[in-house]
Amino acid sequence: MQNKKVIQKEVTIENQKTHHVMMNLIESFKAISSSLELDEVLNKIIHFAFNITENADAGYIQLLEEHSNQLIVKSFVGFNDSIKHFKVNVGESITGKVYQEGCECLIGTKNEIYDNMTDLSKDNFSILEQAHNSRNIKSILSIPISFQSKKIGVITLHCFEKEDGLSKSDLILLQSFAAQAAIAIHNAQLHKEVQESLNEVTHLSEKLREVNGLLAKRGDIHNLLTRLSIQNKGLNAIILEMNKMMEKSFVLADYLMGKCVPKYNPHVAKSLDDIFLLFTNKSEPAYVLICDTFETACYIYPIRSGSIFLGCLIVEGHSPLSQLDKLIIEQGAPILSLELMKLRSQTEIMYKKTNEAYQQFLKKRKPQQVEIAAADLGIQIHYFHLTALIELDGSADLHSLENNALLLLNHLKKKIPSENTLLFSYNNKITFFSSSMNTEHEKYLIEIIESSIQLWNQQFTITARSGISTGQYYPGHAEENHIKAEKALLYLKKQKKKGVLHYRDIGISRLFLHHHTEEIEVFLQETFSLLWTEHSELLETLITYVQNNRSMNITAKEIHIHTNTLYNRIKKMEEILELDFNQFEDYLKVQLAVYLYKTFIK
Template identity: 60%
Template sequence: MKEETQLHHLDQDALRVQHDMEILMESFRVITSTLELDEVLKKIMHYAIAIFRSTDAGFIQLFDEHSKKLVIKSYVGFNEQIRSFRVSVGESIVGKVYRDGCVRLIGTTKEIYESMEGLSEDNYNILHVAGASERTIKSLLSVPIMFGDIRIGVMTLHRFDREEMPSERDLLLLQSFASQVAVAIHNAQLHEEVQKNLGEVTHLLTKLEDTNGILMQRTEIHNHLTRLSIENRGLKSIIIEMNHLMEKTIIYADYLEVKCYPGDHSTFEKVIADLFVLFRTKTKPAYVSISDYVDLTCYVHPIRSGAVFLGCLIIEGDGPLSPTDRLIIEQGAPILALEIMKIRSRTDILYRKTFEKYHEFLKIKNPLQAEIAAKDLGIDTQSFIQTVIIELSGNVDPHALENDTQSFLTRLKQILSVENSLLFSYNNKIIIFSTTNHEGEQTRFIKVITDSIDWWNKRNTIEARAGVSTGLYYPGQAEENHNKAEQALLHLKKQNKKGIFHFREMGIGRLFLHHQSSEIESFLAETFSLLWSDEEKYQELLYTLISYVHNNGSMAVTAKGLHIHPNTLYHRIKKIEEILRVDFDNYEDYLKIQLAVYLYNSFYK
């Protein structure tokens, strides 16, 4: 009975996929059956509502070259006033969708109206008069209409009944529909151009036939690759199919997994780290020559999802690509991006569960229960413990930062022994919990991490810093070790330094970790007096004081280091004592000065 139920669910899913594809194919046929632009746009809106059944209203805006604005061309669910809604590039939600060429999916009313803050007052009033004031937008889907790399306009769909994000299948359907919409609009626009230029009708008809041939090929490629994704064939299957369709061999280099698809491509695996550095911030393809490891020239097409860099499509050689190969890359790239984001979503869920289990383990103080929880995490605890917390910073986009964190984590997994180790990422942090039998193994373990962080920081603008805590392992006391690693990381952050720092090296610095910077600054201002408030005038005396304290109050060593006569130093020290109203022979006075110098060097130097 259970198997029959499962088969029934599979059949139902298959029927739903088939039904969605039938509607999608029917929409392709109907909207391309006419070349009248107004009629095409009406049919597009009709099928948009039919395909995305949860949608209540929507409109299509095309970019007007004369006014440089996005102009309403077709709509559903609004009154005639909506035609006055004209948006500049970059203005509000739709203006940013057109500018960036990225889909915007917003699932809450709060986020929608926050994203509309840049909307002009006139446009805001037009929306209300057109009918938006009578209903509250609960979710919104806005997608760019693009013909190849050319942006044509934006299609936006509203939902009023409840807050809800679209499913993965809806996203794939939307992508396919939007691609075909661009084809239909482009064809209709070409048709209008033909009507306006009757004197060139023969030339334009020939051009239209050639364009339609390319568009038909584009549509066939897009539909074929989309079906693979909808059927969950996987990333590797899509890459293999692209290779079957192309005249040249294409390879996908995955940024998160730091490996190539399909199969073994040892030549490229030696240079993909360099390619990632070159293309992490690029959006356009380019030819690249690399000669550090091997002499290699290749065509590289970066794969992105908004600000998130996912990897590169690579074709070896410097020869031009055929039109067919360009079409396959152009259509395959966004489908690959969606497939990779699906994989990443599953990875995020796995890491979140690991994070929750790890923190439950840290809270267990009973030794026997702690050992059971450790085994549940796949760790056979041994004599020594290492806890490392790595944090990446330097990218304002949280999704891109998390993406870089996962890429770094993949590299660590490749070079670290995972035996009796737990490695995962969560919220742009990598947590490593490991146990070893010998202190020497512990030292080697930390050195591998140190070398990896140095390697990363030399190659990336996104900085990595790590806090480390090691020691003997006592069941039920893992949380103390974790907290020490957190404190070591916080110490680095307070000093605005990258690299790695061990808790045992912190010294008295741990006493000031949780002090506000304003408190420390106030203490320095009070202690250093004029040396702090008028640093430019007393810079020489402040530097002398710091050198004096560093040399443990030795007049001879300090004078030699400052390249001045001991008598000159003596007079400076006396002047410093007068300004600060202290006596360096007084234990408490000198201790206060020592502490101030330490804090100055730690937080302000």
């Protein structure tokens, strides 16, 4: 129990640290939004971006120059004036690709950084070297700046002192910061455009007053919502205040929790899964028509933090939103995104501590120590135990996979009884451990896991797979059970299969799980000899012959040849391989080679 208190204390400290960082971040939001002069806004953005990371030594902001289609350095810190001449084509080097692809880039080693800069022009490379006085870049973090679907530019930070100086935490902070920075730049650009238009066309003065009025309201709205966030009033308070200011009310649909805050129209609530599926990869708001017992029109505004989809703001109604309502939503969305990411960060810290405690529990061997460690995790040891490891895999980046893992975890929590079970997520993996008094309860839990993963794989392109191991409990046996679940998961991964596999169903393949594919291929090349390289037809014949348990008639029929022809082929194969299939050891070697080929190579 003392270990549990220590964990809770560590979580509290981490939460306090997270709160302090978030408060600094929110204060920076307020500062960069306090001006409408573009150059001043850009200078504030790069200085605050530089200050919210611990190890950054330099940084710059690049904006797109449309007529040249180049990214131009508009503000910088930690470089000399040479950096002003650094102009990168879209798609060129690291920052050009970050802008083009709209994906963040975090590289922590010097070699990898310079490998990714091989397409940088000689002039640009020379300018960059002069700008940082020929210091080696040992860590780089580059984040795209986008307002809705419009690409604006790139924020880039350099670390010259040490590799891995810029971390995943810096990336997460800078993602949230970049979202607010995009709004500030967009507002400043809009203000600049209006001012230029005012000088050219005097009849736009009324429009200018209207826009300035909205910008003034924007500041008031932003300051109010920021203050609520700084005071830790929470999501509900911010949503309530936004609804008070708006002509139409809205709700926040939380993607992970699968529910609306506050509670909403039940017809819309029933369609949340479809709404989430539609907007998971979108950043633009849109009107949708929900058809249940009757039709409901809604305005949907997706909430994101970088590549992570967090949920949607839903406004019910056919009529278009007023300019003020749109402004409130645009200003409130980043604050709501930050609140959700704060909750996510706290959850991840808790699960990280749970994972550490679970790993310590697995190492315990003495019965008394095992019981204490299990009790700290809320587990009472019984005669049977079950370990399931679930992994998500796909083309999405790691942050999105972690987000999807939390989504699947919440789905499982709704179905799996919490009593005497441990269920948590760490990175893109979910760990489930339970101790039962009978096997019937184990079967029930396995059925829940199987049905949940099957449903997931039907609905999502991200693959879910799970390795399961069950067994009778003995002190210190939990780690062995965990390793078996890992092996079952590894087998599915090597087979590139999804779904659920129990360790006991792997069979002989468990002996080869940790052999590299290259090692298996060498064995196959040596065993099949020339069949592997020059006689593919004979190799396929041999595989079919072995799979049919040496049945001449069945094999001949399957490959459409006469049995005499098959007999001659077998003799030829024996000559090439210098083996006698009637000899036990020779044929066993061939059987094993065929099995490995079909299981790990084909």
